[in-house]
Amino acid sequence: MRYPRFxxxxxxxxGCVAALAALAACSSGGSGGSTSSNSNSGTVTVAVVSNPLIxxxxxPLTQSNFEKQYPGINVKFATYTEGDLRAAIxxxxxxxxxxxxxxxxxPYETPLFAKNxxxxxxxxxxxxxxPGYDAGDLLPAISKSLSYKGDLYAVPFYGESSMMFYNxxxxxxxxxxxxxxxxxAQIEGFAAKLNQPGKVAGICLRGLAGWGDNMAxxxxxVNTFGGQWFDMxxxxxxxxxxxxxxxxxxxxxxxxxxxxGAANDSFNQLLTLYGQGKCAMWYDATVAATSIAxxxxxxxxxxxxxxxxxxxxxxxxxxxxxxLGIPQGASDSGAAWKFVSWATSKQYDQLVAxxxxxxxxxxxTRTSLYNNPQYQAAAKPFAAITLESIxxxxxxxxxxxxxxxxxxxxxxxxxxxxxxxxxxxxxxxAIAGTESVSQAxxxxxxxxxxxxxxxxxxxx
Amino acid sequence: MTVxxxxxxxxxxxxxxxxxxxxERWQLRLPLLPALVYTIVVTQIPxxxxxxxxxxxxxxxxxxxxxxxGLSNYKTVFTNPAFRGALVRSVVMxxxxxxxxxxxxxxxxxxxxxxxxxxxxxxxxxxTPFLIMPVAAALVWAGPMLDxxxxxxxxxxxxxxxxxVAWLSTHALGSVILVMIWQWxxxxxxxxxxGLQSQPADTLEAAKVDGAGAxxxxxxxxxxxxxxxxELGVLLGSxxxxxxxxxxxxxxxxxxxxxxxxxxxxLYQQVNNAFDIGGAAATGVVTVILTIIVATFALRMFARVFxxxxx
Numbered sequence: 001m002r003y004p005r006f007x008x009x010x011x012x013x014x015g016c017v018a019a020l021a022a023l024a025a026c027s028s029g030g031s032g033g034s035t036s037s038n039s040n041s042g043t044v045t046v047a048v049v050s051n052p053l054i055x056x057x058x059x060p061l062t063q064s065n066f067e068k069q070y071p072g073i074n075v076k077f078a079t080y081t082e083g084d085l086r087a088a089i090x091x092x093x094x095x096x097x098x099x100x101x102x103x104x105x106x107p108y109e110t111p112l113f114a115k116n117x118x119x120x121x122x123x124x125x126x127x128x129x130x131p132g133y134d135a136g137d138l139l140p141a142i143s144k145s146l147s148y149k150g151d152l153y154a155v156p157f158y159g160e161s162s163m164m165f166y167n168x169x170x171x172x173x174x175x176x177x178x179x180x181x182x183x184x185a186q187i188e189g190f191a192a193k194l195n196q197p198g199k200v201a202g203i204c205l206r207g208l209a210g211w212g213d214n215m216a217x218x219x220x221x222v223n224t225f226g227g228q229w230f231d232m233x234x235x236x237x238x239x240x241x242x243x244x245x246x247x248x249x250x251x252x253x254x255x256x257x258x259x260x261g262a263a264n265d266s267f268n269q270l271l272t273l274y275g276q277g278k279c280a281m282w283y284d285a286t287v288a289a290t291s292i293a294x295x296x297x298x299x300x301x302x303x304x305x306x307x308x309x310x311x312x313x314x315x316x317x318x319x320x321x322x323x324l325g326i327p328q329g330a331s332d333s334g335a336a337w338k339f340v341s342w343a344t345s346k347q348y349d350q351l352v353a354x355x356x357x358x359x360x361x362x363x364x365t366r367t368s369l370y371n372n373p374q375y376q377a378a379a380k381p382f383a384a385i386t387l388e389s390i391x392x393x394x395x396x397x398x399x400x401x402x403x404x405x406x407x408x409x410x411x412x413x414x415x416x417x418x419x420x421x422x423x424x425x426x427x428x429x430a431i432a433g434t435e436s437v438s439q440a441x442x443x444x445x446x447x448x449x450x451x452x453x454x455x456x457x458x459x460x
Numbered sequence: 461m462t463v464x465x466x467x468x469x470x471x472x473x474x475x476x477x478x479x480x481x482x483x484e485r486w487q488l489r490l491p492l493l494p495a496l497v498y499t500i501v502v503t504q505i506p507x508x509x510x511x512x513x514x515x516x517x518x519x520x521x522x523x524x525x526x527x528x529x530g531l532s533n534y535k536t537v538f539t540n541p542a543f544r545g546a547l548v549r550s551v552v553m554x555x556x557x558x559x560x561x562x563x564x565x566x567x568x569x570x571x572x573x574x575x576x577x578x579x580x581x582x583x584x585x586x587x588t589p590f591l592i593m594p595v596a597a598a599l600v601w602a603g604p605m606l607d608x609x610x611x612x613x614x615x616x617x618x619x620x621x622x623x624x625v626a627w628l629s630t631h632a633l634g635s636v637i638l639v640m641i642w643q644w645x646x647x648x649x650x651x652x653x654x655g656l657q658s659q660p661a662d663t664l665e666a667a668k669v670d671g672a673g674a675x676x677x678x679x680x681x682x683x684x685x686x687x688x689x690x691e692l693g694v695l696l697g698s699x700x701x702x703x704x705x706x707x708x709x710x711x712x713x714x715x716x717x718x719x720x721x722x723x724x725x726x727l728y729q730q731v732n733n734a735f736d737i738g739g740a741a742a743t744g745v746v747t748v749i750l751t752i753i754v755a756t757f758a759l760r761m762f763a764r765v766f767x768x769x770x771x
Contacts, residue, residue, distance in 0.1 A: 091520055118523075197624065208715075209715045262626075263628075414522050433629075435717060
């Protein structure tokens with residue numbers, strides 16, 4: 001067995017080349033794919049948030065209806081919690097790995113992603129040639145929040161503002177009346193009277209760290225107390241008196257009259273607590289009304305609704321929508337639009353109504369839904385106030401004093417993703433009692449101060 | 461790995477093998493080559509890439525391409541109080557969990573070493589927590605056990621005047637450590653039990669004849685005999701628990717505030733919430749260097765344990 005030396009070397013070289021080729025094949029996998037393929041076939045991978053309206057309706061309806069209607073299109077879902085969803089989408093989109101050809105994003109991401117050229121212009125690419133979609137029917141506030149330079153880059157699956165839910169029976173027993181447009185001072189008074197430690201919390205509020213979690217609720221309080229994240233020169237204002245007052249108010253309210261363990265609670269946890277009758281009041285997203293109606297019928301009967309509480313401003317609800325967008329350059333984009341337009345269409349509402357009832361239809365996206373007599377009848381307690389809440393917000397002018405940014409419960413700058421979380425963690429610490437509000441805001445202020453105004457305004 | 465080679469006793473036999481020819485040596489290496497190439501591809505290349513990223517400014521949430529920014533990521537790591545906090549918390553969590561689990565492990569092992577009715581059933585029950593998936597254990601503790609409203613722990617403590625304690629808010633670090641202890645005590649018990657069963661019966665008998673009491677026997681004979689087993693348990697426990705992620709993610713998500721953010725979770729947040737790839741890479745590199753330093757000492761101890769055994 002005598003092998004000439006060079007053969008072994010050659011063998012080794014071949015092996016290396018083969019290994020490298022395999023690596024290269026792996027790394028380039030998925031970036032191919034044609035965009036001009038037939039839109040009635042292909043695979044659509046959708047990244048979605050794990051909310052009841054998605055896991056309980058969108059996913060089963062896709063299997064039972066959409067895939068029957070378009071047998072050539074195979075839809076795969078990847079469900080995440082809000083924080084993980086952002087990370088997964090950000091990674092897939094910015095590294096152009098094309099892991100998803102439909103992504104669920106909101107008014108924070110849409111303009112930023114569109115500006116970076118990461119999203120398909122839905123208005124020009126599809127809606128213009130698809131009159132049946134009727135984009136003019138979308139609620140103006142929602143449609144504006146998903147637009148960049150006048151074109152839609154994502155279309156809404158459901159939309160929400162924030163409002164106050166309260167237990168009418170408990171209010172009656174205590175001899176209290178909730179006004180339609182309450183102030184935060186009134187709410188604090190009610191919470192103090194209704195709080196029964198160990199049985200019912202006076203008010204349930206979000207405390208879980210996350211800019212879309214505790215900060216969403218707190219930011220609306222900050223705004224109506226006259227606070228703001230930055231002044232017109234992009235100087236952080238987290239230790240300015242209105243921000244401090246608002247934070248003290250919120251933290252004290254939840255610590256004194258809130259649910260125990262608030263620092264770990266966000267929408268899903270609070271929905272369970274409220275649904276089990278453990279909250280006299282609950283300040284959260286308007287969309288919770290739909291979940292209460294479908295999941296907790298007993299509590300639904302006792303539930304009253306009021307607009308988001310105010311202090312110095314006239315209204316103070318937030319604005320959010322979970323919307324579907326198509327990453328620029330994704331494969332099978334024609335099939336992706338077929339899915340996106342189906343899930344956000346009027347026909348989808350009909351499907352949900354037929355299977356789950358009209359009160360379960362995803363709210364807050366289309367004017368026609370609120371003009372539909374069947375929906376008006378089924379969702380009578382909350383339909384009008386949801387619409388009123390969404391129509392009352394102005395993300396372009398979110399605060400009492402002028403600010404250089406847009407967004408009510410967030411700031412539309414790339415740095416907010418990290419800054420918002422840092423501040424949210426500090427606030428969660430204050431709610432848990434591991435640090436004081438002033439310590440928390442000092443830490444937040446110094447985190448915000450590490451960016452220069454030029455970086456924040458995007459000119460640097 | 462160099463450590464192990466350094467510590468290996470020098471070959472005493474003076475039989476020098478015949479010097480293999482170049483070709484023969486290659487023939488010996490060849491079958492090993494695919495495994496070696498594979499190992500290099502899956503371990504060293506990612507490390508080099510990480511090293512490269514740690515000198516780059518690279519953020520997922522900006523369209524700007526990655527660019528070289530010198531040592532600034534490392535400067536941030538060393539000046540950032542969040543990193544130091546996470547480091548300290550990692551040490552506190554690991555040390556507390558390992559020590560308490562070991563003390564409980566010795567206690568349970570001594571009890572289980574006795575003969576009693578149903579011993580095999582009890583042993584199986586004791587070991588179960590270690591067999592449960594860490595993330596499942598964390599979820600069960602976070603939900604049904606420690607929930608302030610519906611939790612079993614609060615319900616059990618109610619007769620003793622404990623009302624609606626929000627364990628994961630007010631005692632977050634303690635709760636996470638509790639779960640780590642709960643999961644790792646069985647492992648420590650097993651290791652120590654093995655040690656107890658290898659203790660020669662005649663030594664114990666001799667001690668009894670000499671009139672030694674139970675405590676004296678335990679302190680003077682059993683504990684010294686168990687020392688290598690305890691050291692092994694502490695070492696293995698530390699290696700695993702310093703990397704604990706499941707419990708933090710599932711129970712507290714590092715909070716409230718940063719109360720339970722340890723190094724693995726801090727790194728995860730740098731990637732998943734701040735999208736700071738360069739900074740996360742630098743954190744990872746610094747952590748690897750620190751781990752190598754600690755592991756060097758640990759492996760020395762490991763080697764001593766076995767020398768001790770042989771002697």
